[in-house]
Amino acid sequence: MSRGGKRVGWLRRNGRALLAVLVLLPVTVGIMFANQWIRYFEEWPSRPVNAAVGETLEYGNARWRIESTARVSADSAAGRERDLPAGTDLISVTVEVDPTGTGPDGVPDLCTARLEESGGGTVTRSWSNGSRGALLGGAGPLLTSCSSDLSTRYSFEAEFVVPAEAGESSSLTVNIAVPGFLPEYGRFALD
Numbered sequence: 001m002s003r004g005g006k007r008v009g010w011l012r013r014n015g016r017a018l019l020a021v022l023v024l025l026p027v028t029v030g031i032m033f034a035n036q037w038i039r040y041f042e043e044w045p046s047r048p049v050n051a052a053v054g055e056t057l058e059y060g061n062a063r064w065r066i067e068s069t070a071r072v073s074a075d076s077a078a079g080r081e082r083d084l085p086a087g088t089d090l091i092s093v094t095v096e097v098d099p100t101g102t103g104p105d106g107v108p109d110l111c112t113a114r115l116e117e118s119g120g121g122t123v124t125r126s127w128s129n130g131s132r133g134a135l136l137g138g139a140g141p142l143l144t145s146c147s148s149d150l151s152t153r154y155s156f157e158a159e160f161v162v163p164a165e166a167g168e169s170s171s172l173t174v175n176i177a178v179p180g181f182l183p184e185y186g187r188f189a190l191d
Contacts (some may be wrong), residue, residue, distance in 0.1 A: 068094045074086055
């Protein structure tokens, strides 16, 4: 028998096994990647719960409301006092938190705040709360994020250093995420 005949015989004997490998390998890899993506999206804020300007939102173990928003230019006296980089603005958002419960550990929930710009033909951009790590000069707010020590109504001030043109032809929202309630997050429209 020739070499070609041996190969054809081997393929016939092992054809079903090869077909099973060709089908099962991509399916297995696909299932593994799908599971990883599902876990990733469950731990990432991906499902907004929207609140209009001035509206109170029940999310997590608290009621949330944007009390006020202020914008300071780097060229202003307040901007120079805070050492804002040239061409930027500081957007301060005061968030009222009214805890209605606690997390599974009996402690009020912590949160993260992000400012997001979208619409108006621009690419969606977002900024994290600059109070947490930015080296801004001057007197900043005392409370810059959620507190695990406060179980009664309180407010914190999230600060975002953004390009001066941010929000000119697009809309700005503040996104509040509580880790135990992801992938949902509160999205508050700003005026």
